[in-house]
Amino acid sequence: MILRRLRVSAELAWRILIHEKGRTALALAGVFIAILLVFIELGFFVAVPQGGMLVYDHMRFDLLLTSTDYQFQAQPWQFARDRLTRAASVAGVAKATPLYFAGGSWQDPGGGVKLDVFLLGFDPAARPFAVAELENQRNMLEQPGTILVDDTTRTIFGPLQAGREIQIDGRRMTIGGAYHLGTGFLGIGVAAMDEANFFRVTGRRADAVNLGLIELAPGADSGIVAAALRQALPGDVEIFTRQTLAAQEDSYWTTRTSVGLIFGSGLIVALIVGLMVLYQTLATQIARHLPQFATLKAIGYTDGHLTAVVLVEAVIVVGVAFLPAAAAAMGVYALIRSETLLPVVLTPSHVAAVLAATLLMSVGSAFLSLGSVRRADPADVF
Amino acid sequence: MAALDLSLRLVPGATVPLAWRNLVADKWRLLRSSAGIAFAVLLMLVQLGFERAFFDASLAAVRQLDGDLFVMNASKYRFGARDPFAHRELGAIRAVSGVASAAPLYADWQDFFWTSPIDGKPHLVRIFAVDPDQPPVFLLSGIADQQSLLKAEGAVLVDRRSRRFLGMDGATAAKLNGQNVRVAGNFALGPDFMSDGTVITSDREFARLTPGNRGSAAALPIEAAVAKVRPGETIAAVQQRLSAALPSSLMVMTKPEIVEFERKFQAQLSSAAPIFFLGTLVGFAVGILISYQIIYTDLSDRLPQYATLKGIGYRNSYLVRSVLAQAALTGVAGYVPAWLLSLAVYRIIRSVALLPLHMTPQLTAISFALTLGMCLLAGALAIRRVIAADPAEIF
Numbered sequence: 001m002i003l004r005r006l007r008v009s010a011e012l013a014w015r016i017l018i019h020e021k022g023r024t025a026l027a028l029a030g031v032f033i034a035i036l037l038v039f040i041e042l043g044f045f046v047a048v049p050q051g052g053m054l055v056y057d058h059m060r061f062d063l064l065l066t067s068t069d070y071q072f073q074a075q076p077w078q079f080a081r082d083r084l085t086r087a088a089s090v091a092g093v094a095k096a097t098p099l100y101f102a103g104g105s106w107q108d109p110g111g112g113v114k115l116d117v118f119l120l121g122f123d124p125a126a127r128p129f130a131v132a133e134l135e136n137q138r139n140m141l142e143q144p145g146t147i148l149v150d151d152t153t154r155t156i157f158g159p160l161q162a163g164r165e166i167q168i169d170g171r172r173m174t175i176g177g178a179y180h181l182g183t184g185f186l187g188i189g190v191a192a193m194d195e196a197n198f199f200r201v202t203g204r205r206a207d208a209v210n211l212g213l214i215e216l217a218p219g220a221d222s223g224i225v226a227a228a229l230r231q232a233l234p235g236d237v238e239i240f241t242r243q244t245l246a247a248q249e250d251s252y253w254t255t256r257t258s259v260g261l262i263f264g265s266g267l268i269v270a271l272i273v274g275l276m277v278l279y280q281t282l283a284t285q286i287a288r289h290l291p292q293f294a295t296l297k298a299i300g301y302t303d304g305h306l307t308a309v310v311l312v313e314a315v316i317v318v319g320v321a322f323l324p325a326a327a328a329a330m331g332v333y334a335l336i337r338s339e340t341l342l343p344v345v346l347t348p349s350h351v352a353a354v355l356a357a358t359l360l361m362s363v364g365s366a367f368l369s370l371g372s373v374r375r376a377d378p379a380d381v382f
Numbered sequence: 383m384a385a386l387d388l389s390l391r392l393v394p395g396a397t398v399p400l401a402w403r404n405l406v407a408d409k410w411r412l413l414r415s416s417a418g419i420a421f422a423v424l425l426m427l428v429q430l431g432f433e434r435a436f437f438d439a440s441l442a443a444v445r446q447l448d449g450d451l452f453v454m455n456a457s458k459y460r461f462g463a464r465d466p467f468a469h470r471e472l473g474a475i476r477a478v479s480g481v482a483s484a485a486p487l488y489a490d491w492q493d494f495f496w497t498s499p500i501d502g503k504p505h506l507v508r509i510f511a512v513d514p515d516q517p518p519v520f521l522l523s524g525i526a527d528q529q530s531l532l533k534a535e536g537a538v539l540v541d542r543r544s545r546r547f548l549g550m551d552g553a554t555a556a557k558l559n560g561q562n563v564r565v566a567g568n569f570a571l572g573p574d575f576m577s578d579g580t581v582i583t584s585d586r587e588f589a590r591l592t593p594g595n596r597g598s599a600a601a602l603p604i605e606a607a608v609a610k611v612r613p614g615e616t617i618a619a620v621q622q623r624l625s626a627a628l629p630s631s632l633m634v635m636t637k638p639e640i641v642e643f644e645r646k647f648q649a650q651l652s653s654a655a656p657i658f659f660l661g662t663l664v665g666f667a668v669g670i671l672i673s674y675q676i677i678y679t680d681l682s683d684r685l686p687q688y689a690t691l692k693g694i695g696y697r698n699s700y701l702v703r704s705v706l707a708q709a710a711l712t713g714v715a716g717y718v719p720a721w722l723l724s725l726a727v728y729r730i731i732r733s734v735a736l737l738p739l740h741m742t743p744q745l746t747a748i749s750f751a752l753t754l755g756m757c758l759l760a761g762a763l764a765i766r767r768v769i770a771a772d773p774a775e776i777f
Contacts, residue, residue, distance in 0.1 A: 034668070208439065258735045281675065
């Protein structure tokens with residue numbers, strides 16, 4: 001019975017939609033742009049923590065050992081290397097690799113501006129990065145005075161071709177090649193080098209480690225090993241699982257920086273505007289058909305019937321507009337990626353979230369616009 | 383209909399009354415349409431405001447510098463990157479004729495950590511250091527007038543508009559690079575996109591707190607020399623003399639030049655401009671669509687009336703003007719509430735994100751022009767319906 005009624009309502013909604021094609025196209029365009037707007041602002045909003053996670057996403061580790069003062073990736077503080085040595089002996093730990101970070105000053109030997117460059121120091125044999133060009137250029141990394149440069153390092157740094165000599169903190173270095181990872185939010189330029197080169201350039205000692213990458217033995221449970229590590233190590237270090245690390249970076253970028261707040265408020269405004277567009281579109285559609293709705297009521301259709309018609313209409317419009325909007329969003333994301341180097345990526349969960357939000361919004365605006373249908377009195381309308 | 387007739391009878395040939403009567407004929411519809419347009423306008427205002435706020439925040443520190451001429455290392459690519467020059471150059475700068483004073487500004491953006499009384503953790507902060515016996519380097523009240531407080535040992539001035547997790551507002555004592563400091567006063571500068579908070583110290587304190595520094599304040603390298611020109615001298619002439627007297631490794635900038643230097647860096651290397659441009663563009667597109675829907679619906683409903691007007695001899699040009707006038711009025715009806723609402727939204731974002739988000743005449747003018755543009759464009763697109771209206775077919 002209910003199914004039959006729903007089918008009748010659906011058919012009616014469909015007829016209304018195909019009856020006036022120009023008008024329906026207009027409604028679809030409105031809903032399309034509302035969904036696209038939500039996608040774009042959501043893209044910016046998630047791009048910020050995604051940018052913060054970019055470099056972690058290309059590192060090999062199951063658990064991350066940091067100082068308890070750890071803030072976010074580019075400000076990890078440091079801890080004693082001895083903690084890492086002790087961690088390596090904890091059951092379930094297969095490998096514990098130190099990673100060193102530093103800020104440097106990059107200048108062409110011929111002079112010119114001194115640019116801030118972010119320096120990564122590591123032992124290439126430990127393979128901390130899952131980045132092809134860092135692994136297959138290992139022999140290049142091991143040469144004294146040689147660095148590899150991230151290929152998204154900004155053009156102001158000049159050409160990044162192999163063989164070019166540059167100065168880092170006044171020391172002559174040679175670019176051995178480039179690698180493709182992305183600078184994330186580490187800075188406008190990133191250079192990777194092996195430990196020996198890193199210590200020589202920065203004057204740092206091996207003892208002060210910035211990040212400890214811990215890989216587990218096959219079959220080991222990250223939660224259990226994390227607990228064992230906390231037990232075995234002094235209280236001056238923190239153990240992150242991949243999940244808690246993602247939560248930490250996410251909360252840092254979305255709540256502690258104005259970037260997160262800007263895109264967060266952009267997203268909220270986008271949702272409100274989206275809701276308004278949907279409401280506007282549906283209310284216009286319904287207002288157009290008020291006489292017909294009144295007629296239906298006069299011949300015995302209940303308010304429930306008409307509600308179903310309007311809801312089905314709303315869902316159809318959203319359903320049809322959603323796919324092209326998602327496709328257009330991908331195009332816009334590609335544009336944003338190339339124009340801004342923000343790693344905007346559409347994940348299935350984002351798509352689902354936008355779909356759910358727009359459906360919710362359209363059902364909400366359908367209910368809002370239903371008031372006039374409920375009040376529709378056959379006697380008044382004509 | 384009655385309203386329409388009346389307006390025609392009262393002011394024959396006038397288009398605005400017709401447009402106006404059409405606009406206000408249905409109060410509910412007007413409310414709905416102005417709400418739709420208002421939100422599109424609000425979206426544009428927020429995006430335009432963010433872009434402005436981004437640059438205002440990034441430029442706040444250099445705009446507060448109190449000097450006619452600034453000497454910095456020529457290898458500096460932005461103001462906010464450490465690249466100091468030798469202290470002895472200060473003497474050479476002061477020796478140039480026309481220079482009334484030259485005060486040293488020391489700065490660091492990477493090596494100073496403020497232990498927040500809130501979470502007890504060290505956080506990176508921006509530090510500026512001045513010689514308290516020299517003329518003020520910053521215009522900002524709270525710095526310029528409290529500079530003498532910095533003479534006391536361990537005294538610092540802090541930014542009360544720093545990010546809250548730093549706990550600078552209301553702090554009386556804290557740790558900077560692990561050493562105890564006393565908060566002698568505060569000022570209101572606000573964070574930018576690189577620094578969460580700002581601390582100001584004396585040169586002596588800066589030398590004491592700089593990690594690994596063993597030199598005295600008198601030997602500290604200088605980030606920028608802030609010079610004032612003697613009365614009666616032109617800034618450009620002194621700038622030329624300074625450039626000629628100093629080694630080519632140093633550059634001399636006027637105040638507008640140093641602000642432009644930093645603005646150019648931000649425009650070139652940050653993604654702010656394209657991001658907010660895209661946001662504004664989307665707001666504009668949404669606005670066109672909403673206003674097109676509004677105008678199209680309105681025109682469709684009044685098609686018989688328009689056809690009648692044509693039937694009794696009104697020309698298309700009159701109807702076009704009337705439709706465009708109505709489109710413009712719809713835009714204004716949406717713009718005014720959006721503008722008012724944006725003041726509240728700006729205020730909220732200002733206090734939550736500590737961004738210098740303010741309504742300015744320029745923002746008002748740009749957003750109003752965009753609003754009129756989108757409504758007129760939508761009106762022009764929808765108008766074909768009226769032109770095509772044939773009195774004989776409508777009835």
